Amino acid sequence: MHNVFLALGGNQGDPLQCFMLAHETFSQMGTIKRCSGIYQTAPQGGPPQPDYLNAVLWLETSWSCEEILMRALQTEHRCGRVRSERFGPRTLDIDILLYDDAIIERENLIIPHPRLHLRRFVLEPLQEIAPNLVIPAKGPVQSLLQHVITQRVIRVQDWPSTH
């Protein structure tokens, strides 16, 4: 079994509905061990755009990281995601943050996610569900958070009840 952390984000349409679809999809691939709350977060990078909702899921699965990536891209597509400019607004973004403590650097897949340590909107929900987590080659989530503490992130609600 592999421990996988997935980041969800969106700021167009109905992101919460998309988060529920992602939850349903990944629950068919294994066991969702924990879900963070839902966070409202200031957009980082890209053009001026609305606040995001962000959350993190912890999935225990036997699936490979390539299979998870494929399923993540399909789910983004099902949520009506249109790819336009980099870091631009979107209905749903799914990032694979960690796959056990693997370090993977392929053309289409980099794990740990290359920007995770720079993003409070990822680190804060990650800390909520796995407070002692250490990111391979980067360090403990708690220490990484100290460097991004000025980014605006507010926990606005629990994960909607799906289980």
Ligand SMILES: Nc1ncnc2c1ncn2[C@@H]1O[C@H](COP(=O)(O)OP(=O)(O)OP(=O)(O)O)[C@@H](O)[C@H]1O
């Ligand atoms: N860890 C990863 N998780 C998800 N996608 C990844 C990862 N590493 C590389 N990718 C590649 O990134 C592509 C998706 O890029 P996307 O347009 O979603 O980036 P972005 O959301 O704009 O930026 P960011 O990755 O910083 O959130 C995918 O097609 C996938 O091949």
Ligand SMILES: Nc1nc2c(c(=O)[nH]1)N=C(CO)CN2
């Ligand atoms: N707050 C926030 N900002 C972002 C996000 C996101 O999910 N949340 N995703 C981005 C592109 O991946 C760019 N900027």
